[in-house]
Amino acid sequence: MIIHHPILGPRDAQEFVYLGDASLIDRPDGMTAGIEEFHEYLYQRTNPAGEHRELWYHEQGDRSWLVVTRNTVTHEITKVELARDVARSRGRSK
């Protein structure tokens, strides 16, 4: 597969390490959230047949974590973003 890196352009997916559903960005706050919330966050998956937002790490590249929007049936990739930008846009901060 080829992932169009937002900074580096097309790169072979072999350079990346796959993590999974991009919802892993939305980690609850451990000081306020309990086991149920963390369970939902860490274990439950929508696992769609179709468009899937997922995390890839450019380990053999620039070490950017990316959020890749990819169709799990056709493997077509329609969007690639820097995970850092996505995280910020979702209001993650200290």
Next chain:
Amino acid sequence: MRYSGFRVIAEALTGHKGWKPVWRDPAPQAEYDYIIVGGGGHGLATAYYLAKEFGQSRIAVLEKGYLGGGNVGRNTTIIRSNYLLDGNEPFYEFSLKLWEGLEQDFNYNAMVSQRGIINLIHTDAQRDAFTRRGNAMRLHGADAELLSREQVRKMYPWLNFDNARFPIKGALMQRRGGTVRHDAVAWGYARGADMRGVDLIQNCEVTGMRIENGRIKGVETTRGYIGAKKVGVAVAGSSSKVMAHAGMRLPIESHVLQAFVSEGLKPLIDGVMTFGAGHFYVSQSDKGGLVFGGDIDGYNSYAQRGNLPVIEDVAEGGMALMPAIGRVRLLRTWGGIMDMSMDGSPFIDKTHIEGLYFNGGWCYGGFKATPASGWCFAHLMAKDEPHKTATAYRLDRFLKGRMIDEKGQGAQPNLH
């Protein structure tokens, strides 16, 4: 009709005119006591045991495509019970025992062949881990032996012993492990279920579930609505899709696993072998093809096809272990969809919806589990309590912190 050598001879002499269809093609009835969604190995086995062992009737199996078209017809045919953890080992040992009597039980030759499986050891740490595992197996009544490097060399002198990057230091062996002709398992269970009155309905995809006040009423299908008192879902590769009809999310990701077969060859490998220093395992079919595989591709997929990197990775493992196969040709690759769970272990459980049962999350270990999975799922559906070897396969085990994590990889499905 009963199959036997005499029957084969009789038919041969009379032009094979007497062979009957292995199963009927019934039209779906309006309602059943039991609907099993999924006409793969586990679904067919469930229906078979429901009828045969638990005396149930009015059973239908609904299959989206053709019978046995799921992972039961798309795997590397290995059976074993060399598991480590208490939650798993009794179940897989139960399964192996069922394999050992299966053909006589359902009167179909599935070529269950216990030619043994060895897991090669390349480091002292692996030996320690396999010693722990082997003892766990023995404690659960399974067979296990630790082989020395020389014992392995005696079995397969042509493995890479002398020029290996990661030298072979021994192996964990289970002699009762082996292989089975995978399609025949589906056909044997299908035929056995059909003979016992189970309606096997092909080309019938479930498109919805009718649930009223927390109770299942039936399923919408491409062949119309079908009512049911109890519905059991056993749809490896589609678990999340089908259970979404019941509004459920699962601790499962679907991934593609490729498998491979070489051109037919005269006997080279008798049993099953797994390489401990790379992603590679192999056996040789009765027809002569090397059947082998490795890691999953590693990204969520429903595409039933894989990519080159894994093909290369598997070939590298094969060549590192067996330098003589350089000129052996890879004939065919295929991809199956694995429902990878969050700890690498499966689910056989009730759901919060009364009458709806779930069987899934088999990762790439589902084939060897087929008989026990069918039996235990039938047990759960018939008696509403789990079979004693399958009590740990609960959907709420992650909430409770009772993972069954053989590999110790944690909540990352593609690492199991």
Next chain:
Amino acid sequence: MSQSHRIPGGQIDRTKTFRFTFDGLPYTGHPGDTLASALLANGVRLMGRSFKYHRPRGPISAGSEEPNALVELRSGGRQEPNTRATVAELFDGLTANSQNRWPSLRFDAMAINDRLNAFFAAGFYYKTFMWPKSFWEKLYEPIIRRAAGLGSVTREEDPDAYDKGFLHCELLVIGAGPAGLMAALTAGRVGRRVILADEDFRMGGRLNAETVAVGGVPGADWAAAVVTELSAMPNVRLLSRTTVIGAFDHGIYGAVERVSDHLPVPPAGKPRQILWRIYTRRAILSGGATERPIAFENNDRPGIMLAGALRAYANRWAVKVGERVAVFTNNDDGLRTATDLQARGVDVVAVIDSREGGEMLSGVRHLRGAQVIDTAGRLGLKAITVRQANGATETIAVDALGVSGGWNPNVNIHSHHRSRPVWDAGIAAFIPGPEGPPGLLVAGAAAGLLSTHAALRSGRDAALAALELTSGPDLPEAEDAPVRITPLWHVSHGKGRAWIDQQNDVTVKDVKLAKQENFTSVEHLKRYTTLGMATDQGKTGNVIGLAIMAELTGRSIPETGTTIYRPPYTPVAMGALAGRSRGKEFKPYRLTPSHHWAREQGAVFVEVGNWLRTQWVPKPGETEWRQSVDREVLATRRSVGICDVTTLGKIDIQGTDAGAFLDRVYANTFSTLPVGKCRYGLMLREDGIVFDDGTTARMGEHEYVMTTTTANAVTVFRHLEFCRQCLWPEMDVQLISTTEAWAQFSVAGPNARKLLEKVVDQDISDAAFPYMGAGNITVCGGLRARLFRISFSGELAYEIAVPTRYGDALLREMLARGAEFDPVVYGTEALGVMRVEKGHVAGGELNGQSTALNMGLGKMVSRKKDSIGMVLSQREGLTDPDGYRLVGVKPVDPNGKLTAGSHFLEKGAAAVAANDGGWLTSKVYSPHLGHDIALGYLKAGDRKIGQRMRAVNLLTGQDTEVEIVSPHFFDPEGERLRG
């Protein structure tokens, strides 16, 4: 033996003669020959035996679709089973042998199966061999396994090298027939980067096998001219002998180039084959079409061939397959064979045309509405029986028969993303469907365009469309004959067997039986009868099989559908897929800074991941590994020992939020760590299981150095980047690995400080550099270095680091300057002994299944702050008071032996799972204590200290009475390390 069947002309080089042998007999051929064409030229038709019935077989094709003519090529480590004689390029000295027969090809004892064929109907084995139960494995299966299989595999290592590579282009053209050549020309002439790949050793495709003219010259000459023009273009890469094996995601294609298969051996240093991964946004499939036969009784005898192959052997290879030839066809293309053969002076005795009416061929006996219903000739065709339109049957003596049932476009690669081909009634064949791999266009016969003109036109137009060009080269003149075919799949007649899949011996009868038993889905048909599962992947047989099933079930052919096309297009050598990653080069080595010193000392090394670490360093006279390890441990505890710990992961963590960041990734607290100190850190996964551990030092206000275990160096770094970028992007934290930048040595033992004082420039007295101190220092007169006062061994110990290039020198310097302390260099075994003596957790305990609580480190998980894994570590299943706890284990009898992996059982308890108390995680022999000691996870172990149990290894029968003790065997108060 002379080339009795060679005729004039052809594309072979008669100026050179190659000698070769088949089954030991010598023959000759010429450059340009395949093994099959050369054997046929020598009058050899019999080349193989079928899989099930061991029927005598010759080639039916002249290409990679060949099911029958499979041989064992070459010998020794290069022996190559199942090689298609039809594509094996002849070279001087080639040796080949027939396979799957005994004792000989002409007299094969296993041919008895053919006489007993009635008992071997499709799927017969599913219905029998079940009684008595044990007989399957003991009797039936061994016999079946011995009889099955095709060629045999060498046990020797393949002596040839394989390579891999990556190619990039704007347009990949798959297949160099008229369509492919035209496409490449169109793109090449406007300067685009083009790769043209073809599986043949001579580009041109069917043009080389036909007599059609292109642009007024013979097609083969036109092709040669185009190839010449293309090869002069720097922007065009021609890959002949290269099979594109598959279309993968996002424009990545796999291709195998057979660089040296046409040579006796590869030139020194050169590979046998290369696996290319071709990256392209656009590709054109112009892979042509494959002719299919017609099923009739005994249609598998040597001498019966596809009509197009018969023609190819005559036109390209100047070979007449027989003296008296007939052609059986249901379409006009078959007639072309008769005409071509006649033109080359071959005696065509009859053309059996299943179609009624239409025009008659002149100058040849053309039987319309006729069918071939049977044949004769055990080891080779002698005669055919023809049923004429009027029903009369006639036997005609022939020694070769060309059969044409029409042409199937090679849709395979277009279908590799599982798109199904669609039925084209006009040519009675499947053509590529609308949805293929993105960016892949189809041209020529592969698209169902079977005339030369249509191929040239579609090739050009596909290139124009792919590259968004408006105009291309003019099209040369070429024939544009329409396809005239009246489908005929099988001849219905009599009781005999009519073959569909020749290699697997699948006949029309088998398809009928499958239908009778309700295996009517095309997938069931394939799996039950093994149709199309042979090495040719059903390239010639599949469509016939499913057409017959359609006929039987009353469904249309498109309704019946095809099975799924999967890579590879043709079988690929495992070696090519593995490339150079084999033997010692399976994975790269990682060498430590002390590697060269250790090698000089004759050290024993151990693989730790890709690292080679020193396991122990034998001294002269030490014959048994324990002697060396015990000495290293005792010497360290007595005086001082040095161990290379460079393999531990090192990560520089800087930034104003570095401390806060560490608080979140470690279970314990680091923001409060003073500058110049280090602390043991415990890292959890989000699921609350222990991920990794190590010491982390604060080198400056905003600068930390983290160490990880050797095994987790990469995954911890990845995890930290995830936390930094995805979870807490606002934090000011920068990460970089320095694992390889620093050579790091542990210096441990009562004399550790004294030894270090010999090399360290600064004051490192206990006051100046206390326990858990850390700092930048210099050594040996100013070389920058780092010092950490940490201990894994329980001794007074430091870890000292210098830039890697000075590591070897520092080690030698410490040994030299500290000679008076008689320092020892110890390896991983001694390291393990000392850490177990101290009860430190490592690999065996850090198994990815254990919590801090299990390890007796529960208190380290701070609840005062949010950290990865803190919440989920509190789940009930992970906080069970009766759960596993880390304990020490020692044999009650000091001579008692322990084994890592043994399980705990109470005394007298039966060896059953219900009594399983846990297991031994690590075991060593403690020379200090004089007996085996071990660590283990024991249920409720913290409450069992002092109790006696058994450590049982059922795999060896070892059953040792043990006492459960604290894991801290050695200096539990830790006085030594503070000394």
Next chain:
Amino acid sequence: MASLQAMTALGAREAAMVTVGSVTIAERVDVALASVAARRGHDLQPAANAAGVPLPGPARYQSGTPYSGFWVAPDMWFVEAPFATHELIADHLKAAFGAAASITEQTDAWVVFDLAAPDLAPLMERLCNVDFAGVSDGHATRTVIEHLGCYLVRQSRGNLRLYGPRSSAQSLLHALEAAALSAC
């Protein structure tokens, strides 16, 4: 200064130089290297310009004297300088950037090979998926060669610099030699 004698990544005293066919592989032990990462909210360009440290854009290498640099990650660069004058390159750079950047010495984390040939494309296509013929001079990227993560800098069609993991220097050199033998 120090009395310790350095050892090359290949275990020798002197840098290695290998010729295979038309390809020369020269080990470089005279290159000092450090990473420069911008602290959050700091623009490094002013300080970089002042100190003459080139910090080029993504996938680019920029040479200069004494400093050359190439981009390795967002807000992070590798900076080269002559080892003889800049063995303490991290100290030099810390002085230049102060609290605006995190600086880490990287000199000994890598083995450095300079490759030269009339045309390196035939060699590189056997080694990694970089379109060596297609990229421009000054292209700098991370890539994988025989399972090893390396940095590749193209100086011209016939010259490139390779940074490979130091501990695998021998495996990497062997891979380069084998590929050169096979391709050239």
